[in-house]
Amino acid sequence: MEIREKVFTNLRHVKEKNPLIHHITNYVTVNDCANIVLAIGGSPVMADDLEEVAEMVGFASALVLNIGTLNSRTIESMLVAGLRAKELGIPVIFDPVGVGATNLRTNTSEKLIGKLKPEVIRGNMSEIKVLAGLEVAIKGVDSLADEQDGSIVAKKFASELGSVIAITGKTDVISDGSQVCLLDNGHKILADVTGTGCMTTSLVGTFCGVNKDYFTATVSGIISMGLAGEIAHASLRHGEGIGTFRARLLDSIYNLTPEILAKEGKIRYE
Numbered sequence: 475m476e477i478r479e480k481v482f483t484n485l486r487h488v489k490e491k492n493p494l495i496h497h498i499t500n501y502v503t504v505n506d507c508a509n510i511v512l513a514i515g516g517s518p519v520m521a522d523d524l525e526e527v528a529e530m531v532g533f534a535s536a537l538v539l540n541i542g543t544l545n546s547r548t549i550e551s552m553l554v555a556g557l558r559a560k561e562l563g564i565p566v567i568f569d570p571v572g573v574g575a576t577n578l579r580t581n582t583s584e585k586l587i588g589k590l591k592p593e594v595i596r597g598n599m600s601e602i603k604v605l606a607g608l609e610v611a612i613k614g615v616d617s618l619a620d621e622q623d624g625s626i627v628a629k630k631f632a633s634e635l636g637s638v639i640a641i642t643g644k645t646d647v648i649s650d651g652s653q654v655c656l657l658d659n660g661h662k663i664l665a666d667v668t669g670t671g672c673m674t675t676s677l678v679g680t681f682c683g684v685n686k687d688y689f690t691a692t693v694s695g696i697i698s699m700g701l702a703g704e705i706a707h708a709s710l711r712h713g714e715g716i717g718t719f720r721a722r723l724l725d726s727i728y729n730l731t732p733e734i735l736a737k738e739g740k741i742r743y744e
Contacts, residue, residue, distance in 0.1 A: 477655065477690055478741060482732035484681050484694040489515035493535035493683030495676065498522045498552050500542025500571060503669030507538075510673040513727040514698065516680035522548050527555035535683030537564055539586065540672055541579055542571035549582055556590040565682045568592040569675040574604035587635070593688045596640040596675045596696075599624060606631040625654045625744050638688045642674060646696050650689040657693065658740035659700030661707045666716050667723070674699040677727075697739050702726035704738070 494517045499507055504520050511518040521530045524547070531537050537559040539552045556566050568590070570583040583605060587595070595605070603610040606627060624647040632639040633651035641647040646657040664670045678695030685691045706722035 480690040481694045487684040495679045496534035497538045499540035503672040506669040507676040522551045527551045528558040531555045536679045538567045538679040540569040565593040567594045567679040594638045654744045661703045664703045
């Protein structure tokens with residue numbers, strides 16, 4: 475089955491199966507992440523207390539870990555939930571928000587990756603380069619890295635880790651170490667709304683919850699966000715801005731269909 479057909483099938487399966495996606499995530503964007511999962515057809519749960527995470531993850535189809543608002547309490551919860559997920563064969567999707575900005579973020583990311591071996595890691599170019607041990611300039615949680623050579627970085631790092639690596643940016647790059655997929659959907663306005671990266675990771679987690687082919691599941695989540703961003707932006711009228719766009723983004727995800735993906739999805743291999 476060609477990757478486009480797999481993406482369409484993945485969307486159908488999400489809407490049919492309504493997978494439970496357990497998040498330990500960024501409190502700035504937790505509501506957005508929950509709503510984006512609901513909009514695509516999944517069921518979110520945002521549980522991070524140490525007393526319940528191991529039990530909760532046992533009900534889930536995927537676990538999303540996001541270090542955007544990192545603290546010592548959630549670090550321990552992420553480790554406990556992640557180790558339980560690995561025991562149960564539940565995929566772990568990791569979003570290393572702002573890694574490299576502080577030692578805490580970098581050390582925590584390295585620890586989580588080392589102990590949990592996430593099935594998917596999604597970040598911007600700066601974040602992925604930091605994790606791969608490359609020199610890069612950073613600004614808080616924002617990427618300043620040149621997106622050139624993204625395919626080389628993603629493929630090499632994916633091969634080293636045995637994980638799917640996704641670099642989101644103007645052109646999104648996804649690799650499992652042997653193949654590289656490039657996605658050209660999206661709009662620059664997505665970068666003006668807090669949480670679109672976190673929401674993209676949640677979409678990836680939702681698709682990973684219905685398909686053990688984590689490469690195509692990752693492609694499905696990222697292209698869904700990119701295409702929804704295009705549709706939401708195109709719907710804006712004069713005088714409407716990022717507030718309206720944010721609401722329309724959720725609408726566009728909610729109304730996304732395999733037919734829309736087939737017509738508008740821009741997928742290519744390198």
